[in-house]
Amino acid sequence: MRPLDTVVCVKVVPKPEEVSVDPETRTLDRARARSELNPPDMNAIEMALALRERHGGTVSLLSMGPPFAAPYLQVGLAMGADSAYLLSDRAFAGADTLATSYTLAKGIEKIGGWDLILCGEESSDGATGQVPQGIAEWLGASQITFATSLAVRADGRLVGEREIRGGHEVIAVPLPAVVSVKLGVNEPRFMDMERRHSAAPVTVWGAGDLGVDPAWLGFEGSPTAVGAVWQARTRERRREFLEGTPQEKGRLLAERLRALLAL
Numbered sequence: 230m231r232p233l234d235t236v237v238c239v240k241v242v243p244k245p246e247e248v249s250v251d252p253e254t255r256t257l258d259r260a261r262a263r264s265e266l267n268p269p270d271m272n273a274i275e276m277a278l279a280l281r282e283r284h285g286g287t288v289s290l291l292s293m294g295p296p297f298a299a300p301y302l303q304v305g306l307a308m309g310a311d312s313a314y315l316l317s318d319r320a321f322a323g324a325d326t327l328a329t330s331y332t333l334a335k336g337i338e339k340i341g342g343w344d345l346i347l348c349g350e351e352s353s354d355g356a357t358g359q360v361p362q363g364i365a366e367w368l369g370a371s372q373i374t375f376a377t378s379l380a381v382r383a384d385g386r387l388v389g390e391r392e393i394r395g396g397h398e399v400i401a402v403p404l405p406a407v408v409s410v411k412l413g414v415n416e417p418r419f420m421d422m423e424r425r426h427s428a429a430p431v432t433v434w435g436a437g438d439l440g441v442d443p444a445w446l447g448f449e450g451s452p453t454a455v456g457a458v459w460q461a462r463t464r465e466r467r468r469e470f471l472e473g474t475p476q477e478k479g480r481l482l483a484e485r486l487r488a489l490l491a492l
């Protein structure tokens with residue numbers, strides 16, 4: 230089996246618990262939220278590093294996002310990835326899944342020489358779960374979605390396992406392939422702080438570096454428009470704190486329950 234060159238697509242996302250939706254623009258208000266690497270993308274990095282340990286080859290990280298995403302890619306480099314690429318340009322802003330997958334596919338073509346693309350199953354902000362399939366289409370590669378494990382067979386085929394209702398499905402596809410990885414399928418390794426200092430810098434590419442058709446980029450290249458977004462209202466529950474000794478509280482609780490049952 231020859232070495233495996235893998236590109237892992239990683240998205241820098243706002244921490245879900247800190248995000249709010251701007252009712253005017255219908256976009257996520259990122260300004261007040263801290264960011265992190267999308268959790269299933271961490272599982273994808275771990276899977277790529279484990280495959281490299283088995284088969285040799287390289288692991289590259291690829292992200293499309295604003296310049297502040299670069300330090301997050303360094304986390305992946307400190308975990309053991311060989312190189313990292315950030316696609317960052319105002320022309321990429323406002324991309325839907327079609328434009329995002331197009332831009333990422335162009336980045337993958339520029340990195341070149343890849344056998345396997347790993348993505349997370351979905352992002353915690355947009356959460357469409359469409360980007361991996363889009364990348365596979367643009368690149369004309371095989372695809373396995375929602376994989377829980379991956380192995381390369383002696384005949385060079387990639388074998389992926391996925392959960393289906395009531396069981397498991399095992400799929401074998403030829404390489405090159407694009408795979409989306411389920412959240413929580415492994416334990417992402419810790420960063421190696423020494424590697425963090427010695428790691429290669431993140432390479433930043435703009436639209437001009439990728440040889441892209443500008444009509445397919447960003448807001449202009451995105452046929453999807455978000456019609457409406459609102460925050461789900463949480464219903465305040467009625468509650469009462471009972472005072473007294475444990476015995477008194479027990480008696481009061483029994484009274485309240487009796488009254489409720491009598492309704």
Ligand SMILES: Cc1cc2nc3c(=O)[nH]c(=O)nc-3n(C[C@H](O)[C@H](O)[C@H](O)COP(=O)(O)OP(=O)(O)OC[C@H]3O[C@@H](n4cnc5c(N)ncnc54)[C@H](O)[C@@H]3O)c2cc1C
Pocket residue numbers: 238239240241256257267269270291292293294324325326327329333347348349350351352353354355356357358359360361453455458
């Ligand atoms: C509230 C809201 C609703 C939206 N609704 C839609 C919609 O209905 N249709 C639509 O087309 N777009 C929608 N978008 C836009 C969507 O967030 C973007 O298209 C986004 O760039 C990619 O889609 P996703 O986050 O859903 O990725 P997903 O497809 O959920 O991501 C799966 C995997 O693809 C990879 N990936 C995704 N984005 C990147 C990236 N920028 N860099 C590197 N890897 C990446 C990661 O590995 C990730 O785990 C919406 C955005 C918001 C905020």
